[in-house]
Amino acid sequence: MNTEHSGLEPAKRPRLSWLPLRWRRNDAVLRKVEGSLFIAPWVIGFLVFVAFPLVYSLYMSFNQVRITVTGVQTSWVGVQYYREILLADGGLLYDDLFPFLREALVMIPIIIVFSLMIAILLNLRFAGRAAFRVIFFLPVIFASGQIIGEFIAQGEGSLNVIASLGMDDRLARYLPDAWAGPIGKVIGSFVLVLWYSGVQILIFLAGRQTITGSVYEAARIDGADPWSTFWKITLPGMAPFIFLNVIYTIVDLFTYPSNPIISKVTTENYGVSSALAWIYFGIVLLFIALAFAIYARTIKSMSPRGH
Amino acid sequence: MGKWLWLRNKLVGLEADKGLLFRAFLYLLLVDVAFIYLKPVFYMMTTMVKGAPDLLDPAVIWVPTALYGGHLAEAIKMLDYAKSFGVSLTISTTSAVIQVVSCSIAGYAFARLDFPLKRFWFGALLFTFIMPAQVTILPSILLFKELGWINTFWPLLAPTLFGHGLKGALFVLIFRQFFSTLPKEMEEAARIDGAGAFRIFFRVMLPISRSAIVVVFLFSFVWSWNDAYFPSMYLFGASDVPLSVGLSKLNAQLVTEAQEGGLRAFLEPVKMGASFLIIMPLLVLYAFTQRWFVEGVERTGLVE
Numbered sequence: 001m002n003t004e005h006s007g008l009e010p011a012k013r014p015r016l017s018w019l020p021l022r023w024r025r026n027d028a029v030l031r032k033v034e035g036s037l038f039i040a041p042w043v044i045g046f047l048v049f050v051a052f053p054l055v056y057s058l059y060m061s062f063n064q065v066r067i068t069v070t071g072v073q074t075s076w077v078g079v080q081y082y083r084e085i086l087l088a089d090g091g092l093l094y095d096d097l098f099p100f101l102r103e104a105l106v107m108i109p110i111i112i113v114f115s116l117m118i119a120i121l122l123n124l125r126f127a128g129r130a131a132f133r134v135i136f137f138l139p140v141i142f143a144s145g146q147i148i149g150e151f152i153a154q155g156e157g158s159l160n161v162i163a164s165l166g167m168d169d170r171l172a173r174y175l176p177d178a179w180a181g182p183i184g185k186v187i188g189s190f191v192l193v194l195w196y197s198g199v200q201i202l203i204f205l206a207g208r209q210t211i212t213g214s215v216y217e218a219a220r221i222d223g224a225d226p227w228s229t230f231w232k233i234t235l236p237g238m239a240p241f242i243f244l245n246v247i248y249t250i251v252d253l254f255t256y257p258s259n260p261i262i263s264k265v266t267t268e269n270y271g272v273s274s275a276l277a278w279i280y281f282g283i284v285l286l287f288i289a290l291a292f293a294i295y296a297r298t299i300k301s302m303s304p305r306g307h
Numbered sequence: 308m309g310k311w312l313w314l315r316n317k318l319v320g321l322e323a324d325k326g327l328l329f330r331a332f333l334y335l336l337l338v339d340v341a342f343i344y345l346k347p348v349f350y351m352m353t354t355m356v357k358g359a360p361d362l363l364d365p366a367v368i369w370v371p372t373a374l375y376g377g378h379l380a381e382a383i384k385m386l387d388y389a390k391s392f393g394v395s396l397t398i399s400t401t402s403a404v405i406q407v408v409s410c411s412i413a414g415y416a417f418a419r420l421d422f423p424l425k426r427f428w429f430g431a432l433l434f435t436f437i438m439p440a441q442v443t444i445l446p447s448i449l450l451f452k453e454l455g456w457i458n459t460f461w462p463l464l465a466p467t468l469f470g471h472g473l474k475g476a477l478f479v480l481i482f483r484q485f486f487s488t489l490p491k492e493m494e495e496a497a498r499i500d501g502a503g504a505f506r507i508f509f510r511v512m513l514p515i516s517r518s519a520i521v522v523v524f525l526f527s528f529v530w531s532w533n534d535a536y537f538p539s540m541y542l543f544g545a546s547d548v549p550l551s552v553g554l555s556k557l558n559a560q561l562v563t564e565a566q567e568g569g570l571r572a573f574l575e576p577v578k579m580g581a582s583f584l585i586i587m588p589l590l591v592l593y594a595f596t597q598r599w600f601v602e603g604v605e606r607t608g609l610v611e
Contacts, residue, residue, distance in 0.1 A: 031421050053446035138344050138593075
């Protein structure tokens with residue numbers, strides 16, 4: 001046997017030698033200590049940069065906050081700000097929020113369907129695929145910045161086809177006013193929806209790789225046509241990624257800095273702004289919970305025992 | 308009859324992605340969308356080099372009759388390009404490098420190591436991912452003010468050291484996903500050889516995670532380059548601002564100039580010039596790294 005091989009040495013090597021010998025002998029404890037050391041920076045960061053500000057902003061939302069030279073002065077006002085925002089003064093929340101929520105409700109499915117379609121197409125083999133992929137990742141570069149705002153401002157967002165077909169008139173005629181506006185706006189800025197799909201296309205592309213080719217081969221041998229292959233194999237296989245993308249899209253849309261609510265969280269009034277931020281966060285959570293519930297139900301109905 | 312079948316097969320194909328009709332549809336769709344993505348870029352690049360005669364001439368839409376560099380020069384001056392570029396490059400490179408290291412460490416811990424309250428901390432990670440930054444922005448400003456970090460780069464960089472910062476939670480999740488797809492054998496072999504978690508991570512795991520590193524580095528770089536929200540919150544009084552903040556300042560300045568009676572036609576090209584100057588470094592970076600990036604995404608580094 002080769003004694004020079006490091007395989008016989010491990011006991012001599014000091015691992016975490018500062019620990020009491022009793023602990024070092026116990027492998028489970030040792031692993032826990034190592035793991036704790038690895039996660040420690042992240043946990044410290046979480047406590048300092050997430051948990052502390054989170055608790056503090058919750059506290060501020062129940063207080064009138066005055067910033068003075070000597071420090072921060074707070075006086076308890078209870079749920080007054082929440083009541084003001086939610087009940088008394090609708091302007092701060094509802095005027096901007098409801099059109100935005102309706103817009104988001106229309107945009108999310110469009111983004112998901114569009115990016116799924118593009119990802120499936122980009123996964124096929126055809127000439128020029130590499131070039132198309134390079135182009136289709138461009139939104140990842142553009143869409144996170146203000147450049148996208150510049151593009152919208154020049155009217156790059158609109159599709160002339162929509163106007164020339166008179167779609168907006170028809171929308172206004174057949175839909176209640178509250179919905180015609182946002183839907184019209186989304187269709188009007190349809191190109192914008194495409195621009196928001198960059199990361200989603202990436203996620204679907206990566207997700208599509210997880211479905212092995214042999215499944216498709218088996219389906220083909222069994223004589224399945226492409227249409228049913230898509231519905232029976234591709235779509236169920238992609239379900240987790242669709243869910244992931246819905247969550248990502250919600251988070252992305254709702255935390256976008258140009259979002260009307262977010263621009264209202266300012267340093268002018270800490271108390272009201274904090275209350276507004278918390279209400280907004282509640283709405284985001286509601287959306288995510290909704291997506292989660294729908295996902296859970298779909299998975300249940302798709303599983304063979306569901307019927 | 309045989310001819311019919313042949314024609315049908317040629318058009319529709321035996322499989323969906325082989326028929327001519329499908330091919331035509333595929334290219335039509337992809338070319339359309341690619342055009343939608345490329346058009347604003349072309350518009351940007353052609354508008355910024357249009358001189359006064361071209362801008363006023365309705366016959367000139369896409370191709371300028373002569374190249375004019377004045378708008379670009381003005382945009383460079385207004386953005387204070389050399390300095391802002393340096394600031395953006397410093398912030399983006401630093402935070403991308405740090406986030407790759409710190410988020411991979413946290414991601415590895417979540418994927419492979421054991422520590423107390425692991426499920427709880429994973430919940431905290433997901434929570435961090437979905438939480439809008441606005442919920443914590445005001446206390447953060449107060450915290451950084453207390454530390455004397457306002458108008459320095461520290462508020463942007465310090466959280467990245469701990470695996471947080473701009474979209475830090477997403478990067479931890481990406482690394483976690485990547486590490487949990489790797490086979491366990493290599494680590495086990497190293498462990499039997501007596502290597503501790505630190506050695507295993509830096510000597511065995513990191514060297515084989517190139518694809519995840521490329522994806523996270525690029526995302527981190529691009530997002531912090533484009534981000535104007537946090538810099539505008541933490542650097543509101545600083546003289547050294549990144550390009551993204553410079554652009555919003557430039558926009559505000561152009562609006563006031565227009566109200567004072569400037570010529571409206573010249574606003575567009577300057578804006579487009581500024582936009583181009585901000586995006587160009589990212590396009591160059593992407594041009595050089597896109598091969599690894601596409602490969603990195605392909606290798607299921609992103610999700611599973």
